[in-house]
Amino acid sequence: MRRYTVLVALAVVFVAPLLWALGTSLKSQTEATRVPPTVWPAEPTARAYGTLFEGTTQTPVLRWFANSLIAATGQMLLVLVVSSLAAYALARLEFRGKRMMFGVIVGTLLVPGFVFLIPAFLIVDALGWLDSLTALIVPGAAGAFGVFFLRQFFLGLPRELDEAALMEGANHWHIFLRITLPLSKPALATLAVLSFLSNWNDFIWPIFVIFSPDYFTLPPGLSILQGAYTIDYPVIMAGAVLASVPVLILFALTQRYVIEGISRSGLKG
């Protein structure tokens, strides 16, 4: 019983701020600035959402939402394709330079990411990708985590199936498509969710490579909103809710996979 008391008390600390943000987004402007503050709106109103979706040319919120969706989905698909192909080679095939390639790829997992930020910016500029959705989708897909994660999973799959398929004349492309991928659905789903979450929430990269409001995603957009509606807290909180709801739903649906995936991949290194 004592366990539940402690857990519930802690849970309140973790959830109350989220509920409060939701509540504030449903408040009127006057209620949001009332002292003492109310926790939950006395007269709930959807006005803030109306203002938010209306947007302005400087704050096209629905456009940001669409950009976030396109960038996160695009990068997720790219990560799944390139990582699974590379992971298959690293887990199942023998070739010259394999150990070195794997070592270099995994080594970058240990280097703090910011080291690459300025030169990566210069390279993206040289490619002419600054201020485009391409800059939000492609460079981030080069991360080593996906390859490492899928390789570990592929190594655990039974080899007998591959061998049998090879004897029947299948080539590696068939084995990859018809055996490895179908058997790896849980790992692919975990990687998909993790990749989507990290791109959806990324703040640092988009604020540097995107200049025009039309190409912003929600996280940098929120910081513009804060400037544009400084005192209209309900609108700002409505933006925060808009950015959170999709990932919270995604997380709630896939919680078991994601938590399991994170703990396993983190430790088996």
Add this chain to the structure above:
Amino acid sequence: MATLTAKASTARAATPVAWSGWATPYLFMAPYLVLFCVFVLAPAIYGVWVSLHDWDFLLEGRPFVGLDNYTALFDPASAVYADFWMSMRATGLFTLLSVPFLVVLPLGIALLLNRSFRGRTFFRGLFFAPYVLGVAVVCLMWRLLLDPNLGLVDWLLGTDIAWTTSLPWGWVALVGVTVWWTLGFNGVIYLAGMQDIPRDLYDAAKVDGAGRWAEFRHVTLPGLRPVMLFVITTTILASANMFGQSYLLTQGAPGGETRTAIVYILDQGLGQYKMGSASAMSYVLTLALIVVSVINFRLFRGRS
């Protein structure tokens, strides 16, 4: 089974298989390798080159200056010296203040969640939920919660504290919000580690008459040693990488005291366009982090 596998592998060697010659592995690797080389490997090397030049993004000429960008960081008379080291100090302080909480508190929560009971998965998800939100959302929310006039926190505590603009409260806010946001992540790693500790070690401890505390000290803690090393190392890295909270929550206030190294470096490089100098700074910070990681590994090995 063993003979079957052996037969199968000789068969593979003997059967010429279409479209799986020497090039096959490289074809599988190619799409990723292209991305990796262009966006990870090339920047890593290119950054060193940039750091050896007076690299202004907006100007044509980028004269080679050798190690000048590096020596300037250690020369008290240079323009960047004071600000750079103040930001390094802020990063160090934040790391020092946040890591103990992020190592110890999640361990406590993982212990609470480790035994099986009704609602375990639900609570596990609850503590992890804030981590799913991005830094932009988290900071926006807490900026308002910590607002001295309208915020719920001051009102609940009956205080009148400027959480985000004064010291030491700026640090309390940064550490508190970061712990609230990321604690679930470490908790999950601990939980996974606890599941890997063999059950019979606990049974043996019980037979020896060990209480809860003795069990924790002599079974759980030693069993978690590799996990602890992982948690401490990744948490130090994450804390030293802190950017969003300083940029969005305190905005470096007051007077740049809470501006972390990454915020300063990125402002120099991508805000002021002094990319050579900024690149040199990021390598100095990286070197410092490598030193810390090595010490961390040594300490852990030494104690076992």
